[in-house]
Amino acid sequence: MVESKHKWKAWLYLAPAIVLLLIFTVWPIFNTVHVAFQEGYNELSLIGGESTKYGFGNFVDVVKYPGFVTALKNTLLLCVLTVPISTILALVIAVCLNSIKPLSRFLQTIYFLPYVTNSIAIGMVFAAMFNIVGSNIGGEAELITTSGIINNVIEFFGGEPVNWINSGSSYWANITVMVVYIVWNALPFKILILLGGLQSVNKQYYDAAKVDGTSRFRVFTKITVPLLSPMLAYVVITGFIGGFKEYSSIVGIFGDDMGHSGNREMDTMVGYIQDNIDRWQGRASAAALILFGIIFIVTMINLYVSKKKTHY
Amino acid sequence: MADNMNVTLQEKDMKKVGATQKVTGVFAKILCYTFLFLIAIIVLFPFYWMIISSLKTLAEYKLSVPTLFPKEIIWHNYVEAFEAANLGTLFKNTVIVGVVSTILSLVITVLSAFAFARLEFKGKNTLFAALLATMMIPGELFTITNYQTVSALDWKDTYTVLIVPFLVSIFYIYLLRQNFMQIPNELYLAAKVDGTSDLKYLWKVMIPLALPTLISITILKMMGAWNSYMWPKLVTNDTNMELITNGLRNAYSDASGDTNFPVQMAAVAIVSAPLFLVFLFLRKYIMKGVSRSGIKG
Incomplete structure (x- = not known):
């Protein structure tokens, strides 16, 4: 632009960023791919200086391993359930918020609160709300002291208390708790984006x-949704990407063991990678590449669909 | 905002349309506020529960019928x-x-x-x-x-x-x-x-x-x-x-x-x-x- 003889200056400014990126971003990309295709790669073989042969062994190991299949199933299930629920809920909330004037900003602030939380800390609060306190929960001679506030509410309306997260709880009860927590956590961002979109819609369409x-219903389906489609596409894509990386919200509720009584029944893709990092780097790398593949494909599908359906 | 619209419409001699829209408008608004307050309660409830639970004694926390406010506040x-x-x-x-x-x-x-x-x-x-x-x-x-x-x-x-x-x-x-x-x-x-x-x-x-x-x-x-x-x-x-x-x-x-x-x-x-x-x-x-x-x- 100004002085072409000072080109080295630009590289000087970029130097700290580039050095760190080479070590912690560029090298990992090559190394992780390399490790993923080295069969049976682990910490021990690294120390022993053993060389392993290239192949798809790690991928085969990963896919054969039941723990990984559970993790993949949970991750997909949570994505498929939470993304549509939270998006539709956020859309309705945003439309309602946009149509009122008094208290609108106040409510908006309240809805944003779950965003500024620590997902493990508040996960522990949710766990406490669903938790049954007593002894022998789920077993013979069960003794319940308090069945948790959520069960109290259910009982108040005449329902039967459910064993949500304690030992002996069912898979679907666990999934339900996770869906409730993840949706609660995902709403603020989606409301923020969708409301921002609504406020920039040209009023003339509504007039x-x-x-x-x-x-009103026709206005919603024929005007609001089409005009909001770029923002909807955005929250759906980011929702899926976030959903595939679900991990800390499960730790918040179930602890490091990713399930009640430590059975890892609620494990996710990221949980699986995290669990294998310090022993089976080959498998962890293979799982990470599979995760990247899934995210890449889903993002491309989303982009393709939204390109066809989105009105800009 | 919707109210203003209705007023201008009425001024433009569209009284009938304006009036029916105003009735459904008020109804929709009540529905909106009810829904929004319900969501606000759901959003805030975990925070409320966290704070009141943190101030209870363990014995009070374990009561089978929960208290919505601690009987005795335990800062300790x-x-x-x-x-x-x-x-x-x-x-x-x-x-x-x-x-x-x-x-x-x-x-x-x-x-x-x-x-x-x-x-x-x-x-x-x-x-x-x-x-x-x-x-x-x-x-x-x-x-x-x-x-x-x-x-x-x-x-x-x-x-x-x-x-x-x-x-x-x-x-x-x-x-x-x-x-x-x-x-x-x-x-x-x-x-x-x-x-x-x-x-x-x-x-x-x-x-x-x-x-x-x-x-x-x-x-x-x-x-x-x-x-x-x-x-x-x-x-x-x-x-x-x-x-x-x-x-x-x-x-x-x-x-x-x-x-x-x-x-x-x-x-x-x-x-x-x-x-x-x-x-x-x-x-x-x-x-x-x-x-x-x-x-x-």
Whole structure:
């Protein structure tokens, strides 16, 4: 631009970033791919200086391992359940918020609160709310002292208390708790983005619909949703990416063991990688590449669909 | 807003349409408020439960019919929580890691964003595009190799290992570069003519103008340190080097034993409080930063 003889200056400014990126970003990309294709790669073989042969061994090991299949299933299930629920809920909340004036900003602030939390800390609060306190929960001679506030509410409305997260709880009870917590956690960001989108929509569309006497529902489906489609696509894509990396919210509720009584029944992809990092780097790397592949494919599908359906 | 519309419509002699829309409008509004308040209660309830539980005695917490407000307020739970989980050390570690990594990260981000926004060099656009492309890769993929690297460097159980690997964020560089590019180039040229050095120009002109973005980056980075869990857990074996979130989950997660729930909730409240305070005072910057990032922390 100004002085072409001072090109070295730009590299000087970039030097700290580039050095760190080479070590902690560029090298890991090559090394992780390399490790993933080295069969049976682990810490011991590294120390022993053993060389292993290249192949798909790690991928085969990973896919054959039941723990990984559980993790993959849980991750996909949580994604498929939480992304649509939280997106639709956030959309309805944003539309309602946009249509009122008094208290709108106040409510908006309240809805944003779950975002500024520590997902493990508040996970522990959710765990306490769903937790049954007593002895022998789920076994013979069960003795319940308090069945937890959520069960108290259910009982208040005449329902039966459920064993949500204690030992002996069912898979679907666990999944339900996770869905509730993840949706609660995911709402703030989605509301923020969708409300921002709604506020920038040209009012003329709504005025025209009013003059025509269009029903509210039709206005919602024919004007609001199409005009919001870029933002909807954005929250769905980021929602899926976040969903595939679900981990700390499960630690918050179930602890490091990723399940009640330490059975890892609620494990996720990231949980699996984390669990294998210090022993089976080959498997961890293979799992990380599979995770990257899934995220890449889902993002591409989302982009393709939204390109076809989105009105800019 | 809808009311104003109805008024203008009525003025335009569309009384009938206006009137029916007004009736459904009022109905819709009541429905809206009911729904919104219901959601607000659901959103706030965990916080309420955390606070009142943290002030109860264990005996009151265990009552089969729960109390919605503690009969007797036990502040001592907070003292106990602080001592039981070694929270003082964890706080200190988290603050040191958070502050140091934020400052260093800001310096690196400003310098790189300046180079990308204002300076001309060969391969600039290719390099920038390549950097952006790496944002697609999930962080876990880097973690595996970085774990090997820091083990080989013998960095485990140090502050260095908690700070250095995450100093560069492509996203922050991108954000600040966009902001820097909005500043007219003429200012830079004028400064050059006056013989102002790059660094002085950066410090006197660009940084003040991009301050809101820098504040957003600072807050997000600090929140990131406060919430980080996976990496610290991996690279710290010494409990004196743990960060707040690790200590929190591990100190009270003894599910088989008799957990003191009120103390646990007090610890959760202590850890959550700083985030709320920051939010209270810097809401605008947080929401602005978040709406552009899309990633938590």
